Amino acid sequence: MWLILNIVVVFWMLIGVLCLQVPPSEFWPAGFVAFSLPVPLVLNFLFLIYWALRRSWLLVLPFAGLILGWTYYARLFAINLGQEIPKEAKTLQVLSFNTHIFNAYDGKQRTASGVSEEMVDWIATHPADVFCLQEFYNNRNTGGYNTAKRIGVRHNKEMYFSIGEFGRKYGDIGIAIFSKHPIIDKGAIHFTKKESINRGVWADIVLEGDTIRIYAVHLQSMSIRAADIENTYSAIGNEESFKKESRNLARRLKRGFIARAVQVEQLLEHVRKSPYPVIVCGDFNDIPFSYTYNQLAAELQNSFVQAGNGIGSTYNGILPFLRIDNQFHSEGLKAYNYETHYEMGLSDHFPISATYVLEPKPEEER
Template structure:
């Protein structure tokens, strides 16, 4: 996981399939344990030496205790609730929304009424003259919040595509981080003044796989598994692995120079065993690993158990709760919320 894909791109495929050997190791553990064989020592040792891999895939944190921890703030501590959500341009495209735009309206309403202190929204869309997609007016101005939007494209309807950081706390400084040229795949940051402290919040969206679920299903259904469909699928996966390796390095180089503690939210488009995840986890802690429960899958699609959206944070901060809102199904991603303790 420490070898970037632009040096040796097959590592991306190896790391993508890491859960398979981890699950097989459990199979041998129970099988040999049931037989009372001395060979059970081998899978036990594997678990001991690779525990961090297991922890990334499945965590055990009792939510009731974390909620109690939120309530028991020490003097001088402030809770900061952070929402991270890939809103898929609020389903503005015709093939995404229903006839009455109910899904789009409900998603914007859900975000607007969410009680989080900070929103990090990927694939953000705002159309100022639309009664449906005027998201800045409905989410920001209606509730008198501070915001920073990094626009990457404006269409003929004056609709603005990009990402957004929205905060109830003042923004002292802000900026955009380009990956080569400015596209939907980029990063942004905002320095938030939280009482007497300052925290830098990053929002990012790394290169997607550029594949559809049906492409994968079709590949498995083909009798000739080495046909052109599989070759095209591998090529697109390879390009994604390589581009994300470069992009996460750019993001990492920027955040490691931050003068403030950081909270880093976004769509990683990669699994917890990948180079991109490891690069951020080298300096930062992961909110799901620290305070979540279960697998924490964030992709709302037919491909199961994919945790591709994350929140990371500086070790000087503390996370007391982390939730994946799997009941919120407006987008192809589930929203994430975490509660951080900010000490003055």
């Protein structure tokens, strides 16, 4: 019986890996199968321990699954100890943070009174060279909540703010990039014709004579509220209610899978044309076991995998262990000191940061 279950788990794992390659925009059920991949990965590891404790030759089966799926295990848990940044290297520290509009919305009432000054000040005084801020909120008409001024102007940082939603009375919302190094070019990637905070923003930053392109990205939200999760749990035992709540969750997930599959292709199309090394960071609203993440990881290196430790969860909400915020980088750069800042818990996301070393070009090594 245990052998059969182990075979089922390995088969499940293989199907999940295959579904990572399938665009949910073309076959949406693949998104759900890929989403479930952490379950067989964990179960396979438990089977490895089980067969090892029984000293059974059957541990060959989960061990083979472990070897074949090692890349995906690395997405679950990272170990990178003792990394040291080379002396005299050109470095760039990047902070990425979904600020949740600095908590400026009080329920359905748009008001600046709830803006967290502590969050604004934490960002403004962070030592990073570049800030990539999603769901950035700025109210130019209220001095205390003019976050662009408090983060950028006061600390001598250049800024590019791409506005997705705006209002003269309530302020602007979008994605902002702040840099202590010169910004020589910038632009936005609009995923739809309709104005939205879901977009990509890029800026070319000069670092000691070299240029790096930074992308700040906010992909389609999962649109799952804490109340949706709670309602589904509370409906267990009531078949009709449970079906209703489960279908509601499934519809929301399906829409997100499809939208992000299209958006990541638009993003990568732009990234491929970059004449400079790139850093792509932001709120991707997808876990590492998704088509979105898989497409990015196929062309770029993930900074958490390269330089992080532990699970690295970034979602500060009812669902634990979700890493939906990421930083990726291209060749020519190497990541060090990746960190999730759990000390800043005022948003529904935790900030993440990493330091990048610009690797010398072949002619510079001579």
